[in-house]
Amino acid sequence: MDKPVCLIDTESDGKLCVQQSALQILQQIQQPVVVVAVVGLYRTGKSYLMNRLAGQQKGFALGSTIESKTKGIWMWCVDHPTKARTTLVLLDTVGLGDVDKGDPKHDTKIFSLAVLLSSTLVLNSRGTIDNRAIEELQYVTELTEYIKVKSSDEGEDDSEFVKFFPSFIWAVRDFTLEQKINGKYVTEDQYLEYALKLKPGSSRTVKEFNLPRECIRNYFPSRKCFTFPFPTTPENVSRLESLDPADLSPDFQKVSDHFCKFIFDRSEVKRLKDGHTVTGRVLGQLVKTYVDTISSGEVPFLENAVIAMAMIENEAAVKEGLEVYQSGMEKLKDSFPLELKDVSSEHQHLSNMATQTFMKRSFKDSEGTFMKYLEEDINKLFDGYLCKNEEASKKRCENLLSSLSAPMTEKLKKGFYATPGGYDLFSQDLEDIIKEYKIQDNKGVKAEDTLEEFLKQKSVDSNAILQADKKLTEKEKKIMEEREKAVLLAQEINAKEQKQQQLEEKMEAERRSNEERMRQMKEKMDEELRLQREEAERAMDKKLKKGFYATPGGYVLFSQDLEDIIKEYKIQDNKGVKAEETLEEFLKQKSVDSNAILQADKKLTEKEKKIMEEREKAVLLAQEINAKEQKQQQLEEKMEAERRSNEERMRQMKEKMDEELRLQREEADRAMDSKLKEQADLLEKGFKEKADRMTKEIEDFRSKNKEAEKESDKMFKKMIENMNNRHAETMNLMMRQHSEQMKAIMSMPRPKSDSSMVILRLIIGGLSSALFSGPRPS
Ligand SMILES: Nc1nc2c(ncn2[C@@H]2O[C@H](COP(=O)(O)OP(=O)(O)OP(=O)(O)O)[C@@H](O)[C@H]2O)c(=O)[nH]1
Numbered sequence: 001m002d003k004p005v006c007l008i009d010t011e012s013d014g015k016l017c018v019q020q021s022a023l024q025i026l027q028q029i030q031q032p033v034v035v036v037a038v039v040g041l042y043r044t045g046k047s048y049l050m051n052r053l054a055g056q057q058k059g060f061a062l063g064s065t066i067e068s069k070t071k072g073i074w075m076w077c078v079d080h081p082t083k084a085r086t087t088l089v090l091l092d093t094v095g096l097g098d099v100d101k102g103d104p105k106h107d108t109k110i111f112s113l114a115v116l117l118s119s120t121l122v123l124n125s126r127g128t129i130d131n132r133a134i135e136e137l138q139y140v141t142e143l144t145e146y147i148k149v150k151s152s153d154e155g156e157d158d159s160e161f162v163k164f165f166p167s168f169i170w171a172v173r174d175f176t177l178e179q180k181i182n183g184k185y186v187t188e189d190q191y192l193e194y195a196l197k198l199k200p201g202s203s204r205t206v207k208e209f210n211l212p213r214e215c216i217r218n219y220f221p222s223r224k225c226f227t228f229p230f231p232t233t234p235e236n237v238s239r240l241e242s243l244d245p246a247d248l249s250p251d252f253q254k255v256s257d258h259f260c261k262f263i264f265d266r267s268e269v270k271r272l273k274d275g276h277t278v279t280g281r282v283l284g285q286l287v288k289t290y291v292d293t294i295s296s297g298e299v300p301f302l303e304n305a306v307i308a309m310a311m312i313e314n315e316a317a318v319k320e321g322l323e324v325y326q327s328g329m330e331k332l333k334d335s336f337p338l339e340l341k342d343v344s345s346e347h348q349h350l351s352n353m354a355t356q357t358f359m360k361r362s363f364k365d366s367e368g369t370f371m372k373y374l375e376e377d378i379n380k381l382f383d384g385y386l387c388k389n390e391e392a393s394k395k396r397c398e399n400l401l402s403s404l405s406a407p408m409t410e411k412l413k414k415g416f417y418a419t420p421g422g423y424d425l426f427s428q429d430l431e432d433i434i435k436e437y438k439i440q441d442n443k444g445v446k447a448e449d450t451l452e453e454f455l456k457q458k459s460v461d462s463n464a465i466l467q468a469d470k471k472l473t474e475k476e477k478k479i480m481e482e483r484e485k486a487v488l489l490a491q492e493i494n495a496k497e498q499k500q501q502q503l504e505e506k507m508e509a510e511r512r513s514n515e516e517r518m519r520q521m522k523e524k525m526d527e528e529l530r531l532q533r534e535e536a537e538r539a540m541d542k543k544l545k546k547g548f549y550a551t552p553g554g555y556v557l558f559s560q561d562l563e564d565i566i567k568e569y570k571i572q573d574n575k576g577v578k579a580e581e582t583l584e585e586f587l588k589q590k591s592v593d594s595n596a597i598l599q600a601d602k603k604l605t606e607k608e609k610k611i612m613e614e615r616e617k618a619v620l621l622a623q624e625i626n627a628k629e630q631k632q633q634q635l636e637e638k639m640e641a642e643r644r645s646n647e648e649r650m651r652q653m654k655e656k657m658d659e660e661l662r663l664q665r666e667e668a669d670r671a672m673d674s675k676l677k678e679q680a681d682l683l684e685k686g687f688k689e690k691a692d693r694m695t696k697e698i699e700d701f702r703s704k705n706k707e708a709e710k711e712s713d714k715m716f717k718k719m720i721e722n723m724n725n726r727h728a729e730t731m732n733l734m735m736r737q738h739s740e741q742m743k744a745i746m747s748m749p750r751p752k753s754d755s756s757m758v759i760l761r762l763i764i765g766g767l768s769s770a771l772f773s774g775p776r777p778s
């Protein structure tokens, strides 16, 4: 984007509306976004500051009259100057506190939107951070009216906001005071903290003084301050845009550069409440959702926004995945007909790619609903392609047969076979056609089927020729008829077998794709869990960094936050097999902070600290046992599943074996019958020589069959043996793990008398209330 566009406009009645053209720009941005929004009173140099962040002298329009210039919220998307594959989205907002905008709540809405959409919020003001500047920020105190986390009635906790609120920068322009507190020079940040200091007491004036400060402190634990000197001489100020940089004050330049560098280095990518990275596209959806909700007079619930976002993104993810699959298969279609295994393996490959594409975009699809849609759609398409492949194969085979049989058709037309001995000629020609057909490549999946069809058609001609052939006796004709039937039957079996094999291949392909999908799904879930946990940790870290807990009573605050995290974690679904282990890991990490906070907490006596330490150890131990028990239970379940599925495998295998052997035998019997009959007829007719040859043929056939049966039997036995061996190996391995784990659990010093769970619940659940009297500080 070479210049900013209006993202959210204010209509004359004060109603906010999203600009479609801006949404389209966001829609194109597939990479993560860092969103920096500026808010503050009107005519305080906000747009100018945003232009500096964009690295441009002009862009967002500056006003040079007293009237407010920027309306609604404007947006400028530029490549992030330091982070690769990231877009920097700058949001410039209408000045707060300007004359009537048609809706008394207009400014609060703009302020809330800036908070909701940004990952870094710059609050811009002029002069100093005095009481007036802070009081003018009444919008902060109204934030909770305009933003809710959950739609349930449970009381909201400020710490919830911390999870998704932007980091906060206060930019003080035209700062003229000396940065001194009680005569001592202080840093900009110390200056900000001093301005946000709370007054003791509970009188109305004290409360009024404290409220906006408390809000800022609670909502924005990560804070930073920059004090900008006057930018240039008073006569130049109104034309900053066109001013030669040399005419800017060097001090102002220095602070501006420092400010920009800080934002480029430290501003984080925008994330949703559960840690999901926001791309330009998702940001566009967020804008739409929030503005629609706010302008319809409702309060946006962050949780709902995440759910709505997930719906939209997941639907799009299904579409994207499907496109990957379809475009690949369309390419493959050009080379139809193909053998089924070739189509299946490409299907599998593309289906994996489609799943990957889906996974990349989807989120919070914890029930796998959208994944299932994708799978169903892919399977539908796959069936369609299989049909097309069959059609192509059928067409090729039909063409092949029709060209191979063209001379025969011509002969039939001319009555070539309508002579004594014609049947022999016809049979010979047919045999040649079949031979030629069989050696042709690339006939595809319908090769046997089409041949069967062809033979059936030809058998009408064949029969007519046979009946008309004067060279043959009635008896010979009967024998020939039988023979023809046997040939047709054999071909029918051939075709059925081909179909059967194809079905098995298809099932196998489906099983594999499914396995792969499950694997990817699991990976994704682990990833989402990790993000969620990191998000919670980030919130806590923000507080840790800001020394939030480094006060008397800080240990209780920390324990409560930790408790909340654990509670929230415990009620989340679909955490899967690593739930307890990951929690154990997390608690171990946090125990370092916890101990430091505990030791520093001046509210507690040494004795209390000792007790707390012991309790913490017990909590960790309990969680360790939990994790081990979960593992153990999983192992047992796995062993049981393994045992059952082995049993089932064996049963199915046996069934299949019996069935196949039966079929093989039946078919052999059928063929044998027909041969015996033929032989008997030959004998009867006195064709001794032919009959002898037949006897030999029968002998061969019989021994071949025996051989084949033995082979099959041997093969099946081997398969069963292999399966059993594999099963035994797996079971052995699991048994070893089982007993090792049992030993580990048994050797752990269990908390006295209570079971680990009871202790854990007691300690984690009631930690603060059980140990500390007094109400929970808000
Ligand atoms: N004194 C002073 N003037 C500034 C500074 N930065 C910009 N200006 C001037 O202040 C006027 C308003 O600047 P903008 O950047 O448009 O201010 P804004 O806060 O975006 O104004 P609205 O969009 O109308 O709320 C312009 O004439 C700028 O040249 C500054 O740091 N100090």
Ligand SMILES: [Mg+2]
Pocket (backbone or CB within 6 Å): 046, 047, 048, 061, 062, 063, 069, 070, 092, 093, 095
């Ligand atoms: Mg402006």
